[in-house]
Amino acid sequence: MSTLFISDLHLDDSRPHITALFEHYLVSDEVRRADALYILGDLxxxxxxxxxxxxxxxxIARATSAVRDAGVPVYFIVGNRDFLLGxxxxxxxxFTLVEDGAVHDLYxxxxxxxxxxxxxTDDVAYQQLRRQLRSPEWKAQVLAMPLDARRALAAKARAESRNYTSGADETLMDVNADAVAHAMRHAGVTHLIHGHTHRPAIHHFELDGQTAERIVLGxxxxxxxxxxxxxxERTLRGLPA
Structure with a gap:
């Protein structure tokens, strides 16, 4: 019995070997025998x-639908790169789309x-931009644009993101401990799994007198x-490229 979690694959034509690795992994016995596969954004x-x-x-659709057809449910939470996925x-x-911040029972x-x-939350500028981009009005406006215009907009946004992150303080782009505690208290849990920061680790800490765990996907x-x-158990492992 196992449930698998991945995130932040950032699949792109510029890195075909990672797309091939993704496809190869999804046909492995490990995936096909799993209880479920979760993709937590930025696919x-x-x-x-x-x-x-x-x-x-x-x-992507061929690979993931084959997993579903093999009897393994695939759950997906959108990230900051694929929030327009519907x-x-x-x-x-x-996929079964799951709300960001959902609580699932894992064994x-x-x-x-x-x-x-x-x-x-320390990256105030990013959070302001996030609220704008996630608004229904902004998404509807962008999705109404011709496909070529959207591709050009995405390329521009990626370039701006690279410029911003290359000059930003590393601590701004990590999670805020108070925000983590607030989210876990609000959800009534002591276990959290997330991606985004590209800092894979299993963190143990105290939350309101209880031992809590935060797992960051790579x-x-x-x-x-x-x-x-x-x-x-919960174990983070790397796959060879």
Whole structure:
């Protein structure tokens, strides 16, 4: 019995070996025998809409729908790179979309599941931008644009993001401890799994007199990263590129 978690794959045509690694992993016995697969956001480097007719979305949909067809449910939380992903693509890809901040029971342990960017509250500029981009009005306006215009907008946003993160204080882009505690208290849990920060680790700390656990998933820029959850343990492992 195992449930698998991945995030921050940032699949992109510029790194075909990572897309191939993703496809190879999804046909492995490990995945096909799992109880469930969770993808906690940033599956791709940029998502321009469910009507994107490029090859990469088609490859993703083929790979993940095959997992679903093998009897393994696939759950997906959107991240800051793919927040425009909607029900149309989720249906094609065999995803069940899950709200950021949902609590799922993992073998008797209620666990808060998040992408993780909302926890980076020290980065005030990012949080302001996030609220704007996640508004229904902004998303509707962008999705009404022609596909080529959306692709150009995504390329511009990626360049601006690279420039911003290259000059930003590293501590700003990590989670805020108070934000973590608030989210866990609000959810009524002592276990949290998230991605986004690309700092894979299992953190243990005290929360209101109880031992709490926060697991950060790794990114897939150079190799794969998977969290294995069983009834008895939670283990982060890397996949060779």
């Amino acid at each position: 791709v480097e940029a998502w321009v809409g469910d009507d994107d007719d490029a090859e990469l979305p088609r490859r 029900e149309a693509f989720a249906t094609r890809a065999g 008797g342990t209620p666990t808060l599941l998040m992408h993780g960017d909302v926890l980076c 990114d897939w820029y150079d190799q794969g990263s998977v969290l294995y959850v069983t009834p008895d």
